[in-house]
Amino acid sequence: MAKKWVKFPHPDKAYTYDAASLKKCWARLHKGDREPFPTDKPVIDAWRHFHAGEFAQAVEMGIEAGRAGVNAAVKAQTVYASHLEKAEKTKLALLEEAVAMADERRRAAPKDANAHYLYAYALGRYGQEISVAKALAQGFGGKIKEALLAAMKLDARHADAHTAYGSYQAEVIGKVGGIVAGLTYGAKKESAVEYYQKALKLFPESPITHIEYGNGLLLLYGDAKIDEASRLYEKAASLKPHDAMERLDVELAKSELE
Numbered sequence: 001m002a003k004k005w006v007k008f009p010h011p012d013k014a015y016t017y018d019a020a021s022l023k024k025c026w027a028r029l030h031k032g033d034r035e036p037f038p039t040d041k042p043v044i045d046a047w048r049h050f051h052a053g054e055f056a057q058a059v060e061m062g063i064e065a066g067r068a069g070v071n072a073a074v075k076a077q078t079v080y081a082s083h084l085e086k087a088e089k090t091k092l093a094l095l096e097e098a099v100a101m102a103d104e105r106r107r108a109a110p111k112d113a114n115a116h117y118l119y120a121y122a123l124g125r126y127g128q129e130i131s132v133a134k135a136l137a138q139g140f141g142g143k144i145k146e147a148l149l150a151a152m153k154l155d156a157r158h159a160d161a162h163t164a165y166g167s168y169q170a171e172v173i174g175k176v177g178g179i180v181a182g183l184t185y186g187a188k189k190e191s192a193v194e195y196y197q198k199a200l201k202l203f204p205e206s207p208i209t210h211i212e213y214g215n216g217l218l219l220l221y222g223d224a225k226i227d228e229a230s231r232l233y234e235k236a237a238s239l240k241p242h243d244a245m246e247r248l249d250v251e252l253a254k255s256e257l258e
Contacts, residue, residue: 006084008053008244015243016052019044029242031203032160035114038068046072053244055080070105074098074118082125083248095126113154117161120147124164132175141185144168159203163212166195170216189220207249210236233257
């Protein structure tokens with residue numbers, strides 16, 4: 001399957017890190033997900049492929065390396081499926097597989113905050129593909145919430161988990177309305193906004209946090225927040241991407257503005 005993967009459309013030397021430059025830039029590259037710098041060379045290589053946009057190789061090497069390498073594989077496969085895979089059936093299969101890998105990893109490493117986040121991330125993207133209503137009917141809501149709360153409990157500075165928890169609440173409210181969302185899922189408008197703002201405080205240079213916040217405001221408040229959402233998309237589009245994933249997010253922001 002990996003051989004047929006769509007090539008990353010914006011290759012750039014700036015996203016190609018050797019082991020030394022990866023270590024030097026690691027804190028910035030992983031400011032959102034707080035993944036610790038790997039101790040094993042195969043895991044380092046998996047992440048180098050990920051940042052360069054060589055997602056198929058990142059998945060292959062991450063799975064082969066095992067343990068912490070699985071996080072690189074899950075993230076690469078989820079980013080690839082969400083942004084680049086066009087065939088609906090393949091996209092769903094890839095996301096489903098990423099969810100299973102992430103679930104296994106977080107059970108094997110319950111203290112790994114990012115493993116819990118990546119499970120929620122893959123499951124959330126899968127849920128968006130099949131429709132939020134279907135995802136909630138299948139009980140994804142509780143699983144996503146539990147995984148994100150676990151990630152934030154283990155690491156209070158996990159910016160991506162804060163963003164995702166804001167989006168989780170916004171999507172649930174957007175689908176079932178404020179009262180049901182509050183009673184059944186503990187999702188509240190003020191809380192969603194609070195988590196987005198905390199995420200921005202933790203990682204102000206994050207394109208995806210600005211995009212998700214903009215999307216969330218539109219879900220929660222509709223046209224009343226269209227100006228604020230547009231400002232957030234504009235900010236995302238103006239940020240300098242440091243790797244392939246951020247570049248895909250910046251391009252997404254530009255397309256939202258069009």
